[in-house]
Amino acid sequence: MASITSTVWASLPRLPAKSERVIQRNPIKLIRSLTWLQFAFFFSGWFAWVCDAIDFFAVTLSAARLAPYFHKTLSTVTLSITLTLLFRPLGAFIFGMLSDRYGRKWPLVANLIIISALSLATGFCKTFSAFLACRSLFGIGMGGIWGLAVSMALENMPVDARGLFSGFLQLGYPVGYLIIAAVNLNSRVAKETGWRPLFYTGAAFSLTGAIIRLLLPESQYFLERQAARQREGDQTATSKKSVQFIRETWKMLKTHWARCIFAIVLMTGFNFYSHGSQDLYPAYLTNDKGLTSHQATVATIIGNCGAITGCTIGGYVSQYLGRRITMICFCLFCCAMLPLWLLPSSFSGLAAGAFLVQAGVQGAYGVVPVYLSEISPVAFRAMWPGVAYQIGNMVSSASAQIEATAGAKLKDPKTGKPAYGRVSAILVGVAAGVVILCCLFGDESHSAHFERGRAAFEKDGGLDVVDDGQAAKTYPESTQGDEEKAEDIQRDHLRA
Incomplete structure (x- = not known):
């Protein structure tokens, strides 16, 4: 019993080591510490995620016009x-x-094309069967992004800037929604037959993203x-690799199966959530x-502005509070704001509730990219987090x-209308509880130097091995100075 208690106690989230808390660093200084190439790598990944959102929300925004067409x-x-979401894990596995x-x-590049x-x-589909086929195939492509x-x-980012830029990266999704929503507000596009320009816009953005990545070197x-x-002196043939x-x-898979399930x-x-x-x-x-x-x-656009705010703040403070504590705090904040999301009847009150709830939701979500990257097997940081995310x-x-089925059954007693808001709030609260439990008893590898790990095509790459044979996520305190020197050398190398 005592051993179980000690294990549970040891798994609870704690503040990172003092050397890893960089909240005192001005975010502007963190941004300025990047080289132009690091900026370019980040922008390319961020823009690809924006394209993903634009293409996905094109359907949700035009669904009411697609039905009569x-x-x-x-x-x-x-x-x-639903089909798009179902096929996304397959794309995450293949492209990862x-x-x-x-x-x-x-x-x-291939994924974006x-x-x-x-x-x-x-945009050229004339039958519903062709439309479903395109969206199913699209789900495979979308899953890899x-x-x-x-x-x-993140692997080309300085370690102390990864929290901040994790939030920046995740906010690409609400930014993509805002872009396509702005296009959708155009009076011509909003007409019943004007749904096609939404998909043409998505195609243009994705092709631009492919060109941007094409112009940059390999990671x-x-x-x-x-x-x-x-x-x-490893000259192994391609087939043997x-x-x-x-x-x-x-x-x-044999080593990290439990972490995969988590x-x-x-x-x-x-x-x-x-x-x-x-x-x-x-x-x-x-x-x-x-x-x-x-x-x-x-109101939805205002909510997405809250999502952008939450992503930025959540990613930044996670470098000080730790990844799990930050996610827990934002989940609790979101749940505390749910009454403001439900009770008001005026537009201004509802818009304020949307802003604050989405800030809580996406504030926690802004930590996900760096958190999954740090706990993933170092050699499989494209496939492993992507598959977990898409499953x-x-x-x-x-x-x-x-929500639609439960809302139709749980009707408002005063108006007799479906209680969509109440059902959504219950679902958000339950999902937030699941996330909090996972964060309480899960794993964390704050500021892990995964960029030092072996690649998946190298021997023992699946065992999180770095060049010196140590575990990629385990660094004794006595080597802290060496870590900082190595980081400086890496930055100087990238600047060169």
């Missing part, structure tokens, strides 16, 4: 959203494995790992609160149907 009900049209094996550049072509093809963007952006991490192999990669993948449970909770606050929010405002569609759209998305794909 294809002569289907709204619930039938939303099947395309390609990225961990062959590098960050070409898999991401594929979703650009599929988004363009969606997050893992590739996160791995490339510094992969260049250094290839150089290390050459210094060791692929065999080695498969072996290391198997080693990783990440999937965490991201399932996170995706229910996020989708519960978003999917039926416009319907809640129009049906429960009597707002117009235009007011609901504006969580797949499991939560039914959240809208759950």
Whole structure:
């Protein structure tokens, strides 16, 4: 009993070591510490994530116009959203494995070109069957973006800046929504037959993202790992490297299977947490609160501004409070703001509630990219976090149907209308509880130097091994000075 108690106590989140708390560093100084190449890598990953959001929300914003065009009900049209979410784990696995094996550049370029072509093809669909086929294939392409963007952006980032830029990276999703929502507010696009420009916009953004990544070199991490192999005189043939990669993948699964399950449970909770606050929010405002569609759209945009604010703050303070404590604090803040999300009847009150709740939701979510990168097997930081993220998305794909069904049964006693708001608040609260439990008893590797780990095509890459044979996430206090020197050397190398 005592051993169980001590184990539970040891797993609880704590503040990071003093050497890792960089909250006293002005964020402007953190931003200025990056080289132009590090900025370019980050921007490329961030822009890819923005493109992902633009392409995804094009369907949700045009669903009401797609239904009469294809002569289907709204619930039938939303099947395309579910299919997109269901196929995303497959894309995360395929493109993640390609990225961990062959590098960050070409898999991401190909990924963006594929979703650009599929988004363009969606705009040309004339039958509902063709539309569903395009969106299903699009789900495979879309699933690869997050893992590739996160791995490339953060592995080239100074360790003490990763928290801040994790928040910046995740806020690319609400930024993408704001861009496509602004396009959707155009009077011509808003017409019943004007849904196609939304998909053309998505195709143009994704193609631009592919061009941006094409102009940049391979990730510094992969260049250094290839150089290390050459210094060791490793001239293994390409076919044998692929065999080695498969072996290391198997080693990783045997070694880290429990952590894989934990990440999937965490991201399932996170995706229910996020989708519960978003999917039926416009319907809640129009049906429960009597707002117009235009007011609901504006309130949703204000909520996304709160999401951007939360992502920025959450990522930054996680460098001081730690990843898990930060996520717990923002989940508690979100739950405390739910009454303001539910009780007001005026537009201003509801908009304020949307801003604060989304700040809480996305404040916790802004820590996810760096948190998953730090606890993932170091050689599989494109595939492993991406698959966990997208499986969580797949499991939560039914959240809208759950809310709609429960809301229709749990009606408001005064008006007799579906209580979408109350059901959404319950779902958000339960999901926040799941995330908090995961954070209380999960793993954390704050400020892990995963950029020193071996790549997946190297021997023992699946065992989190660095060049000196030590565990990539374990650094004794006596080596702290050496870590700082190594970090300085790495920055000077990147500047050169």
